[in-house]
Amino acid sequence: MNTSEATEAMQSRISPWVWSTLAGLLIGYLLRPSYPLVGQLPFWIVVTRGATLSGWDALLVPAAAESFNTMAGGAAVGLVLGALASSLRASGVTKQGHADRIDGQ
Numbered sequence: 001m002n003t004s005e006a007t008e009a010m011q012s013r014i015s016p017w018v019w020s021t022l023a024g025l026l027i028g029y030l031l032r033p034s035y036p037l038v039g040q041l042p043f044w045i046v047v048t049r050g051a052t053l054s055g056w057d058a059l060l061v062p063a064a065a066e067s068f069n070t071m072a073g074g075a076a077v078g079l080v081l082g083a084l085a086s087s088l089r090a091s092g093v094t095k096q097g098h099a100d101r102i103d104g105q
Helices: 003-030 043-047 055-091
Strands: none
Touching: 003 055, 043 055
16 A cells, blocks of 8 residues: 555545534534523634633623533534444445445355
């Protein structure tokens, strides 16, 4: 196996993990909680967990932390689903629920 084949094989195994984690992150971000008078917090406030908030805005730090936890939870679920998909794909499980045998046994 040459370098390009090894790289391609590695990318095909990593890809479901990466894509599903990003999808979970996006879904977690879109499903983050909404708060009275402010709505959903902006992305940068959520990502920093409200560390840059000061003054009266500092009251939103727990809300930013909750939004971050929702986003991180979505990413974790996506990662697990991607790992499962990658594992099933690597083991050769088909739609019928059994592994295809190459040697015909």
